[in-house]
Amino acid sequence: MNNYIKIKNLTKKYEKNRSIKVLNDISFNFVSGKTYSIMGPSGSGKSTLLNMLSLIDVPTAGSIEINSHKIKSNNKSENDLIRAKKVGIIYQDKNLLSDFNALENVYLPNLLISNEKQKSIESAKKLIKTIGMSARINHFPNELSGGENQRIAIARALINDPEIILADEPTGSLDANNAKLIFNILFNLKNPKRIIIFATHNRYFANMADCKILMNNGNMQVTDASF
Numbered sequence: 001m002n003n004y005i006k007i008k009n010l011t012k013k014y015e016k017n018r019s020i021k022v023l024n025d026i027s028f029n030f031v032s033g034k035t036y037s038i039m040g041p042s043g044s045g046k047s048t049l050l051n052m053l054s055l056i057d058v059p060t061a062g063s064i065e066i067n068s069h070k071i072k073s074n075n076k077s078e079n080d081l082i083r084a085k086k087v088g089i090i091y092q093d094k095n096l097l098s099d100f101n102a103l104e105n106v107y108l109p110n111l112l113i114s115n116e117k118q119k120s121i122e123s124a125k126k127l128i129k130t131i132g133m134s135a136r137i138n139h140f141p142n143e144l145s146g147g148e149n150q151r152i153a154i155a156r157a158l159i160n161d162p163e164i165i166l167a168d169e170p171t172g173s174l175d176a177n178n179a180k181l182i183f184n185i186l187f188n189l190k191n192p193k194r195i196i197i198f199a200t201h202n203r204y205f206a207n208m209a210d211c212k213i214l215m216n217n218g219n220m221q222v223t224d225a226s227f
């Protein structure tokens, strides 16, 4: 099996008034084609782990390999490029740039790596159509509902056809119907070359993943895997 993301002895400590170990010597392989859910109490390190995987935050110790390439945590420009090309990220809210409309929010990340504006716009329009939001392309984020914002955020995360999708409580601010819609879209994004990892407090959605992970006391435990 192809191990696309390998984390080895990953540790994250915060030193403030006292030292807290949020991730404690975690080793794990995420495999292409699979979906992973991360559950665990508030403060257990779910977002911290996702921020390491998205290369936004850097570990205190340990390593991350993406497709056999060892990440150098001090090489910010290389990591920014890896993130732009390979990773799509969806947060609970505030995913979109408020001064740009839906279409611009979706095509801008593509423009950054391709520099072909018309092509970026066409791809964005296509994606927006697949999530049923074509009627809203000129709307600004504050003119969209919470569920609509999240749908556009998914399109934005997908514009560079990422091999890794990370979602941190993507439906945490939504009602049950919109949450179902978003998770339907998310699970439909599964493909053999892609890894989808999401953190959630919702057991029903967590159970839909191929592999269920529980974070607790800085440790990561697989509670169920169907492969």
Ligand SMILES: Nc1ncnc2c1ncn2[C@@H]1O[C@H](COP(=O)(O)OP(=O)(O)OP(=O)(O)O)[C@@H](O)[C@H]1O
Residues within 6 Å of the ligand: 014, 015, 016, 020, 022, 040, 041, 042, 043, 044, 045, 046, 047, 048, 049
């Ligand atoms: N910048 C920081 N400085 C100090 N401590 C931090 C920092 N960021 C996070 N922490 C601590 O790390 C721990 C893990 O936080 P994290 O956000 O990963 O939890 P979580 O599992 O995502 O929780 P939630 O379910 O509430 O989103 C918490 O105890 C938090 O207080």
Ligand SMILES: [Mg+2]
Residues within 6 Å of the ligand: 046, 047, 048, 168
């Ligand atoms: Mg969190």
